[in-house]
Amino acid sequence: MLAKDIIKPENLVYQKTKLMTDNVLSYCPGCGHGTAHRITMEVLEEMGIGEETIGVAPVGCSVLAYEFMNIDMQQAAHGRAPAVATGIKRCYPEKFVFTYQGDGDLAAIGTAETIHACNRGENITIIFVNNGIYGMTGGQMAPTTLPGMRSSTSPYGRDVDMMGNPLKMTELVAQLPGTSFVSRQAVHTPKHVRKAKKAIRQAFELQKQKKGTTFVEIVSNCNSGWKMTPVQANKWMEENMFPFYPLGDIKVPE
Amino acid sequence: MARELKLMKGNEAIAEAAIRAGADAYFGYPITPQSEVIEYLMAEKPHERTGKVVLQAESEVAAINMVYGAAGAGKRVWTSSSSPGISLKQEGISYIAGAELPCVILNVVRGGPGLGTIQPSQADYFQSVKGGGHGDYRLIVLAPSSVQEMADYVVDAFDLAFKYRNPVLILSDGVIGQMMEKVYLIEQRPRLTDEEIKQRYAWATTGKKDGTERRVITSLALKADEMEAHNIHLQKKYAEIEANEVRFEEFQCDDAEYVFVAYGSSARVCQKAVQLARSKGIKAGLLRLITLFPFPKAEIGRLTGQVKGMLAVEMSSGQMIEDVKLAVNGRIKAEHFGRFGGNIPTPDEVVNALETQIIGG
Amino acid sequence: MTEEIIIAGFGGQGVLSMGKILAYSGIMQDQEVSWMPSYGPEMRGGTANVTVIVSDERISSPILNQFDTAIILNQQSMDKFEEAVKPGGVLLYDPNGITRHPSRTDIRIFQIEGAKKAADLGNTKIFNMIVLGAYLQIKPIVKLENVVLGLKKSLPTRYHNLIPMNENAIQEGMKNVTAYQPA
Numbered sequence: 001m002l003a004k005d006i007i008k009p010e011n012l013v014y015q016k017t018k019l020m021t022d023n024v025l026s027y028c029p030g031c032g033h034g035t036a037h038r039i040t041m042e043v044l045e046e047m048g049i050g051e052e053t054i055g056v057a058p059v060g061c062s063v064l065a066y067e068f069m070n071i072d073m074q075q076a077a078h079g080r081a082p083a084v085a086t087g088i089k090r091c092y093p094e095k096f097v098f099t100y101q102g103d104g105d106l107a108a109i110g111t112a113e114t115i116h117a118c119n120r121g122e123n124i125t126i127i128f129v130n131n132g133i134y135g136m137t138g139g140q141m142a143p144t145t146l147p148g149m150r151s152s153t154s155p156y157g158r159d160v161d162m163m164g165n166p167l168k169m170t171e172l173v174a175q176l177p178g179t180s181f182v183s184r185q186a187v188h189t190p191k192h193v194r195k196a197k198k199a200i201r202q203a204f205e206l207q208k209q210k211k212g213t214t215f216v217e218i219v220s221n222c223n224s225g226w227k228m229t230p231v232q233a234n235k236w237m238e239e240n241m242f243p244f245y246p247l248g249d250i251k252v253p254e
Numbered sequence: 255m256a257r258e259l260k261l262m263k264g265n266e267a268i269a270e271a272a273i274r275a276g277a278d279a280y281f282g283y284p285i286t287p288q289s290e291v292i293e294y295l296m297a298e299k300p301h302e303r304t305g306k307v308v309l310q311a312e313s314e315v316a317a318i319n320m321v322y323g324a325a326g327a328g329k330r331v332w333t334s335s336s337s338p339g340i341s342l343k344q345e346g347i348s349y350i351a352g353a354e355l356p357c358v359i360l361n362v363v364r365g366g367p368g369l370g371t372i373q374p375s376q377a378d379y380f381q382s383v384k385g386g387g388h389g390d391y392r393l394i395v396l397a398p399s400s401v402q403e404m405a406d407y408v409v410d411a412f413d414l415a416f417k418y419r420n421p422v423l424i425l426s427d428g429v430i431g432q433m434m435e436k437v438y439l440i441e442q443r444p445r446l447t448d449e450e451i452k453q454r455y456a457w458a459t460t461g462k463k464d465g466t467e468r469r470v471i472t473s474l475a476l477k478a479d480e481m482e483a484h485n486i487h488l489q490k491k492y493a494e495i496e497a498n499e500v501r502f503e504e505f506q507c508d509d510a511e512y513v514f515v516a517y518g519s520s521a522r523v524c525q526k527a528v529q530l531a532r533s534k535g536i537k538a539g540l541l542r543l544i545t546l547f548p549f550p551k552a553e554i555g556r557l558t559g560q561v562k563g564m565l566a567v568e569m570s571s572g573q574m575i576e577d578v579k580l581a582v583n584g585r586i587k588a589e590h591f592g593r594f595g596g597n598i599p600t601p602d603e604v605v606n607a608l609e610t611q612i613i614g615g
Numbered sequence: 616m617t618e619e620i621i622i623a624g625f626g627g628q629g630v631l632s633m634g635k636i637l638a639y640s641g642i643m644q645d646q647e648v649s650w651m652p653s654y655g656p657e658m659r660g661g662t663a664n665v666t667v668i669v670s671d672e673r674i675s676s677p678i679l680n681q682f683d684t685a686i687i688l689n690q691q692s693m694d695k696f697e698e699a700v701k702p703g704g705v706l707l708y709d710p711n712g713i714t715r716h717p718s719r720t721d722i723r724i725f726q727i728e729g730a731k732k733a734a735d736l737g738n739t740k741i742f743n744m745i746v747l748g749a750y751l752q753i754k755p756i757v758k759l760e761n762v763v764l765g766l767k768k769s770l771p772t773r774y775h776n777l778i779p780m781n782e783n784a785i786q787e788g789m790k791n792v793t794a795y796q797p798a
Contacts, residue, residue, distance in 0.1 A: 021468075050462065051461050051462055051463055051464060052461045053461065054327065054459045054460075054461060056323070057472075063474060064474075066468075066470045066472060070462070070468055071461075071462050071468055072459035072460065072461055072462045072468055072469045072470070073459065073468065073469075073470050073471070073472075074322070074323060074326045074327075074459055074470070074471040074472070075353075075470070075471065075472035075473070075474055076319065076322070076323075076349075077319060077322070077345055077346060077349045080315065080316070080319035080322075080346070083311065083315070083316040083317075083319035083320050083322075083323070084319050084320070084322050084323035084326075085323060086309070086311075086316075086320050086323065087279070087281060087319065087320035087321060087322060087323025087324035087325075087326075087327075087331070088323040088324060088326070088327045088459070089323075090279060090307045090309060090320070090324070091278055091279050091307055091324045091327055091329045091331070092327060092448070092460070095460075095461055112312055112313060112315075112316065113312070113315075113316050113319070116311075116312035116316065259642065261635070261638055261639050261642055261648065261650070261768070261769070286654070287654055372654070428654070429651065429677060429678060432651065432652060432654050433649055433650060433651040433652070433677050434635065434638060434648075434649070434650035434651075435647075435648065435649050435650070435674075435677075436642055436647065436648060519676075519677070519678070522674075522675055522676045522677060522678075523675075523676040523678065525675035525676065526675035526676040529675065598678045600676075600678075600679070600680045601675075601676055602680070
């Protein structure tokens with residue numbers, strides 16, 4: 001049987017969401033970004049809100065998110081995505097607006113924008129991919145790099161006396177009255193993907209109800225930056241990242 | 255049509271005029287000497303009057319990025335600050351210029367560098383007309399010299415911003431921002447509806463409709479050839495702006511033998527200096543610049559065939575003089591006179607400088 | 616006609632609002648006006664001044680170093696602005712709190728006991744209107760009826776009931792201004 005005989009609508013068992021473009025992902029094999037992109041777009045498609053959504057891409061590995069997410073997108077200056085999203089949402093309160101940011105973008109250079117957008121309770125969804133390292137620039141230390149963890153700017157391991165402790169932004173924004181839903185998830189196994197997607201869905205549902213800022217962290221790997229194989233990286237993530245960044249909902253609406 | 259007459263500060267007049275011009279949003283952060291802008295807007299409740307959004311951001315950096323977001327979605331949006339705050343906005347302004355978004359930025363200039371002084375200054379000329387942030391870009395720069403022009407130019411600024419999809423900077427200063435004068439206000443113009451924005455601005459991210467191409471607002475082009483092509487496109491646009499949008503005003507230039515070149519509050523001082531000089535028998539005139547970019551090179555060139563010398567009067571240690579000298583191109587004497595650090599030249603000082611640096615110099 | 620005025624005193628004396636009412640009065644009779652305050656930290660320090668120009672022509676510089684009239688309401692301002700009055704110009708001051716009286720002989724000098732008069736009338740808030748009245752007695756550049764219109768324009772409607780009191784204060788100022796000869 002030839003492939004063309006098999007590829008027919010009636011034989012279809014899985015289809016990529018229309019809200020992902022056909023562009024080849026620029027991410028390293030084994031990286032969690034592709035999955036995080038896909039489940040976000042699937043949620044928009046399932047909710048039927050792709051046409052009403054404007055996404056904001058960060059600076060970092062996912063700077064080109066707009067090449068892959070098949071919706072209207074804006075690319076923001078480093079760390080400023082929550083401010084850009086605020087500008088859009090305030091002018092279009094009925095549209096859906098989200099940011100997709102990495103740990104350098106959200107937790108270092110953009111700390112102020114993140115905290116203040118959450119504190120104002122902007123009706124936006126923030127998707128925060130935390131892999132504990134600066135992937136795009138070549139594996140430098142991130143604010144979320146674990147104590148003792150090596151990076152190109154902490155080559156002997158993160159010395160917290162010298163470099164400070166990792167910043168738990170997700171716990172931090174959960175303290176703010178402006179956030180309604182704050183959750184930490186992962187996407188390295190099917191079970192985790194399902195849970196993460198459920199959390200993203202809840203985030204957008206709450207945005208629809210104008211409940212304030214919704215915030216979903218995805219703890220992810222960076223096998224390139226961590227200098228590991230994808231399998232090793234996932235194992236290392238489970239053993240080291242999850243104890244420090246425990247998964248689960250941190251704040252849910254009453 | 256009879257326009258409403260009010261006595262207002264420059265900062266208040268521009269805020270009111272922006273509401274009437276149909277602006278959709280303002281994002282700002284207080285800083286002296288321009289805090290009256292956001293104070294006025296908050297007191298006026300434009301969200302009730304016209305639906306205009308007004309938000310006090312957590313910083314100038316956040317404010318300009320809110321502008322980016324709203325502008326990228328096709329809204330008429332503006333921000334304001336004063337020198338140190340404008341420096342903070344430069345990253346965002348560079349992105350806005352790169353992404354070709356329309357917006358209006360008001361700088362009520364104070365003395366610098368650093369925290370400087372809150373007194374008026376014109377020392378942000380280079381920053382305003384030569385780019386300001388990183389990369390090869392230009393802003394359209396309008397320089398009001400009265401409260402009326404604060405109100406008028408914000409209307410023009412929005413039109414120019416959308417005509418060229420380019421940020422427009424209104425370069426004011428502490429004098430124009432703080433003083434009160436008569437101002438005639440335009441009638442309220444309606445804001446565009448979301449549907450009108452969608453129809454008019456095909457580039458705006460208002461939500462991708464099924465079967466249409468998605469819109470992307472970005473200033474990123476990783477490939478050198480793409481980035482070069484984008485830069486060539488931008489330069490063409492700037493050349494078009496230079497060809498079409500030069501604006502200036504002449505005051506007693508017809509028979510002038512000497513001309514002051516000035517903008518903003520310096521131009522007001524120079525107007526008095528012209529009267530003073532003429533009372534002393536010196537045939538002086540004033541070329542008041544309205545656009546600083548585009549710079550009126552041709553007009554200065556033309557005047558070099560008529561006058562014996564030019565004095566560039568600025569509240570800086572000499573910035574605009576560089577552009578004046580380029581336009582004069584050595585044909586006549588052109589010198590700078592300035593007071594700075596928050597000081598304002600007096601008409602006497604200006605006439606004295608003309609006598610010593612140009613006529614007797 | 617162009618009248619260039621500096622009004623200078625302490626913050627809280629109503630210096631800025633006196634200037635504003637004068638400017639509004641000019642508008643009411645179709646004149647060009649400008650009102651340029653001192654602002655910022657010098658305000659916090661206690662002194663306040665405002666340059667007001669009322670003219671039949673387009674106003675050039677709103678910032679001046681020489682004035683047709685200086686209205687001076689504290690010693691610091693006397694020290695700063697006595698010399699800034701043009702020869703032949705007017706210096707009007709309230710002697711209350713003044714330790715060094717003006718000494719120029721090439722200008723016209725007037726006194727108004729504004730603070731005392733306001734206290735006598737039991738309302739210190741009308742101090743600036745008394746001074747304004749004194750000024751308008753010397754230089755009637757705007758008509759009283761236009762000042763009243765200016766007051767209406769510059770005061771929020773809820774304060775319009777105070778206008779007759781202000782008008783009365785202006786008239787008190789007109790009646791009580793006196794010429795002063797330096798010793």
